[in-house]
Amino acid sequence: MHDGVLHRAVGGRELRIAAARGGVDVDPLDSDTEPVVSRLLGLEFDLAAFYAWAGGIAGEAADARPETPDAAGARGTTAESSLAQLAARFAGLRPSLAPDPFEALVTSITAQQVSLRSAVAIRNRLIGRFGMRAGLAWAFPTRRRLVDATEQELVALGFSRRKADYVLGLARSELDLTALAALPDEEVKARIVQQRGLGEWTADWFLARHLGRPQAWPAGDLALRKAVSAFYGDVDVRAAGARFEPFQNLTAHYLLATFLTP
């Protein structure tokens, strides 16, 4: 981001996206850049259906037990209506999808266990060392570019030796990352988890923030667990996902959005 404008490298060229009244102002699109813009802006999410559903369950809840305050009610709202309120509060919010699968997975590796600030610092050094510049944008290092990197080079950027091995192992693996898009959620997870260093958390975020799968639900995520706990109490977060069927991905992002604003 520079002065409120998003700069993204696409095929070695710089693409700019700026907020504008009623939408965005974007450089002219072609067959390469259009899908990137669509993913970055999360255009494939069906917000209207999500909001209609959120409003619907809030209404049902009010009808079902108009005067029975439960644990959530004690905090001033029912569990169901709180989601409707989030939909209204963040109306228009769309999860931004990572346009590239390798970028999505390496980004997740950097974010494993450590704070997002630490992850960003390390990732920025990775991009500065192995990425390519296009105008004000920096292209994320490609898989090919990292195949010949060494563990020592990545450790020098702040990766643990283990995470450096994860990244190099992924770059050098036989896994066809593009082909994953054609597979159902569970099959995608199975193939990702098979890779050393990529666990269920990473696979769930890949489904959520790269493939944009509507039912992706990163139940192991620390921040999501905190958000779910704040809204719904001490529940089994993985099982609670069924409650948001088939909008788990949008629900997760609307819950997490509460951490981003005062």
Add this chain to the structure above:
DNA sequence: ACCCAGGCATTGG
């Protein structure tokens, strides 16, 4: 000097 942060593999029961 600690402790925690949007995990994971390894080891041992």
Add this chain to the structure above:
DNA sequence: CCAATGCATGGG
């Protein structure tokens, strides 16, 4: 199948 442990950085 579940508990305990090391990992390395950035911020409090």
